Every structure is written in C-alpha cells, then in structure tokens.
Amino acid sequence: MEGLSEDVQPLLSRDPRRVPGCCSARYNLAILAFWGFFIVYALRVNLSVAMVEMLENNTTLPRNGSDEACPPHSNVTHQKYGKKGKVYTWDSDIQGWILSAFFYGYIVTQIPGGYLAGKFGGKLLLGFGILGTSVFTLLTPPAAALGPYCVIVLRIIEGLGEGVTFPAMHAMWAEWAPPLERSTLVSLSYAGAQLGTVVSLPLSGIICYYLDWSYVFYIFGALGVAWCLLWFWLASDTPKSHRTISNAEQEYIISSLHGQHSFKKNVPWRSIWKSLSLWAIIVPHFCYNWTFYTLLTLLPTYMEEILQFDIKENGFLSALPYLFCWIIMICAGLTADYLMKKQNWTTSAVRKMCTLVGMIGPAMFLVATGYIGCNYTVAVLFVTVSSALGGFSMSGFNINHLDIAPSFAGILLGITNTFATIPGMVGPVIAKILTYNHTVAEWRNVFYIAASIDVFGALFFTIFGKGTVQSWAVGL
Numbered sequence: 001m002e003g004l005s006e007d008v009q010p011l012l013s014r015d016p017r018r019v020p021g022c023c024s025a026r027y028n029l030a031i032l033a034f035w036g037f038f039i040v041y042a043l044r045v046n047l048s049v050a051m052v053e054m055l056e057n058n059t060t061l062p063r064n065g066s067d068e069a070c071p072p073h074s075n076v077t078h079q080k081y082g083k084k085g086k087v088y089t090w091d092s093d094i095q096g097w098i099l100s101a102f103f104y105g106y107i108v109t110q111i112p113g114g115y116l117a118g119k120f121g122g123k124l125l126l127g128f129g130i131l132g133t134s135v136f137t138l139l140t141p142p143a144a145a146l147g148p149y150c151v152i153v154l155r156i157i158e159g160l161g162e163g164v165t166f167p168a169m170h171a172m173w174a175e176w177a178p179p180l181e182r183s184t185l186v187s188l189s190y191a192g193a194q195l196g197t198v199v200s201l202p203l204s205g206i207i208c209y210y211l212d213w214s215y216v217f218y219i220f221g222a223l224g225v226a227w228c229l230l231w232f233w234l235a236s237d238t239p240k241s242h243r244t245i246s247n248a249e250q251e252y253i254i255s256s257l258h259g260q261h262s263f264k265k266n267v268p269w270r271s272i273w274k275s276l277s278l279w280a281i282i283v284p285h286f287c288y289n290w291t292f293y294t295l296l297t298l299l300p301t302y303m304e305e306i307l308q309f310d311i312k313e314n315g316f317l318s319a320l321p322y323l324f325c326w327i328i329m330i331c332a333g334l335t336a337d338y339l340m341k342k343q344n345w346t347t348s349a350v351r352k353m354c355t356l357v358g359m360i361g362p363a364m365f366l367v368a369t370g371y372i373g374c375n376y377t378v379a380v381l382f383v384t385v386s387s388a389l390g391g392f393s394m395s396g397f398n399i400n401h402l403d404i405a406p407s408f409a410g411i412l413l414g415i416t417n418t419f420a421t422i423p424g425m426v427g428p429v430i431a432k433i434l435t436y437n438h439t440v441a442e443w444r445n446v447f448y449i450a451a452s453i454d455v456f457g458a459l460f461f462t463i464f465g466k467g468t469v470q471s472w473a474v475g476l
Contacts, residue, residue, distance in 0.1 A: 054213050056089050167411070173185065198322045281397050287456055365385045
C-alpha cells in the first residue's frame, strides 16, 4: 500500500495546547499571501477586459434569434459609448493566442519552481515571481503598440514569473500549516485569487470607461510592485526563521507536523511519478482548470458578444461568479476543517466530498447555461452558481498534495499545475475556434465540453484519491 488506511484519521491528535489563530504568525502569513494572490490574478485577468477595449468593434456579428447572438436588451448602452485609447484590428485567431500566451510561460516554471521552493524556501521565489510579472505588466501598452506578437512574447514572460507562485506557496504551507488547520489556511491564502478576479474585472471596466485601457496595466502593475516590498519585509520561509512568532506557536506548528516530513536529501522522483495518489490529483486538476481558464479568459467576451453588455456592465457581471466563488472557498475550508476536527471525518472523505461538489455542481449549471436562451438574468445566475460551487474544490484535490506528501508539496503542485496549465494554453484557442460565428449554439458546445471534462475529473479523484501521507514521502 502507498499510505496508511483511509479509515484512520492520521493528521494530528486533538492537542489542547493548540495556539489560537487570531493575530498569529501563521494567519498573518495567510492574509499576506491572500493579498499576494489577489495581485497574481488581477495581473492575470485584466487583459480579458482590456482586450475588449483594445479591439475595433466587429460590425459583422450576428444579432438575430436565440440561436445566434441575443438581441440588445433595454439597458444596453454600448451603442453610445466610444472607446478610449488606441484600438487594433487583431483577428479572432490572434486574440485566442494572446489570451493563451500567458500559459506557455506559466507551464515552464511549475516543476522547477516547486523543486527550488522545496530546496531553498518559497519566500524569495514567490516574491520575485510576482515582482517580475508586475514589471512586465507595466510594459504591456508599449508592447501592444509594437504589434500583437510583442504582446504574446510579453505574456509568455509574465507566465514564467507567475508559474512559481503556487508551488512556492505550497512549499511554505508545508512548513507553516498544522494539518487540522490546513484547509482553512490554504483556502484563505488562495482565496485572494478569486477576490483579485472579483475586483479586477469590474475595476478594469471602469478604468477603460473613464480613462483608457492602458491604465489597467499601469495601475495593477504598480500595486504588484508595492505588495512585493511588503512580502520581502514581512514573510518568512519557516516558523523557525520568523522574527516575531511566539515560542508557543512555533512549538505548536513544529510538533503538529512531526512525522510528516521526509529526511531524505534527494527527491524520490521515481516513486512520485509512479504514485497513483499523485495521478489522482493531476487528472481533476487538469479537468477543473479546463472550465476555469476558459471562463476566466473568455467570460467578458461572452458577456459582450452573446449577452451584449457594455464595458461597465461586462466587468461587474463577469466578476460576480468569482465573488461567490471566493465566499464559498473560504466557507468550504472552514467546513472541511470542522468535519475533521469535530466530526472525525477522514481526510479522504472530506477531500472527495469537496471535489464532487466543486466539479459536478459547476458542470450541471454550465450545461444549463447553454439552454436558457437570452434570459440575461438566468444566464448570469447560472454562470455565477457554476463558478461559485467550484470553490469547494480548493478543499478537495487542490490541497491534497499537502495530505499525501508535505515534504514535497511544492514539487507535487508544480507537477499537477504543469498538467493543469495545458487547458489554459489550448482551452481559449479551442473555444475561440468553436465560437467563430459568435452564436449561442456555438457557446453551448463550449459549455458541454467543459462540463464533460469536469465530471470525469471528479469521478477519477473519487475512485483513486488518497488522504494519508504516502510511504515514499516519509522515507519508509
């Protein structure tokens, strides 16, 4: 067997000496990381809204009947709205490549980032990754003036910087997160990604409306640089190296992780790649991200082309799904830890339950979205519910790396995120190809594909997923 029995709760005895979370170093790290991932996703998604403003209006889009684009609704105002800033005549294929270019860089640094973070610590790696992305975001407007291929190259470089962020943070949580607080801490820190999407989508729309699209990149790039200065000053790789942590909290964290870390100097690469428990994370991670990245990059386009919302409405409505996903993600983390602490659920049961809800639920509502025609309210509601339910997956397969191999969590996330980046590379391109005529029927096919992939990933994890530390991860 790869690990311990799934019928045993292996994480931690109910230690009465547990240090409260309020104002603790570990929760301060989670909050700081929360704002870091807020920046990460603000830098990632702002192009989705800005690109709507960077392009000349397409006057050939179909506007008749429910099987094509929806008719303009009474509140639509974009006919009176004049775009500000320079506009470009990039065709649909170029747009797809620009939106996916980020992931060609992102995929390259996943495994190296996890390895380096595990070996040297994640603080500097994560900090410089976000700093580099912020600086290149500031350079996006002049790159666009030079041509679409310059933007593609720039986005690839930004992807290289952001590729190390999640593996680096996972490596830090392997040192910082007590097992019975793992779901809460990790979910809280990564929930910043959802809030970054929530804020950046409408704010980008407002910036485009009142200023011009170039300020989207200048403002978010500057915020990224400012956060990096705070991170370098306040963060620490381990509790032992933290300047202000209490002795009680340091002892609590270290003792809670006793027996979970490996004393091996070398990474057991062969055992890692042969581990079914790892592949049980790779598959749902890939499947979930197919839906996530397709909507992340193309939801503003769907709002404009099919539902015909103007740039201000577009930004706000595109953000709604991520607002509720952010709320669900944090609540799911608290619920997962409660079930393990108070109800004696096994880690495996909690992770599988969260994965099923977080993947099959979104699939059902995504398919339904394709069949409600031009009912604008229901369309927004269904897309919102679909994305919101996805928040459960953060306490499912997304945290499972820390359950099965804490010492190599950064490397494992790097591996799974490498596979999970592929949908970001090909998903938007395929979706653009499938929606060439900008019709409701074409988008229905996009939703069908994403939902089918989601369901497969959820079932795969339910069958093969594990919740215990694997023998190869502790040197047994």
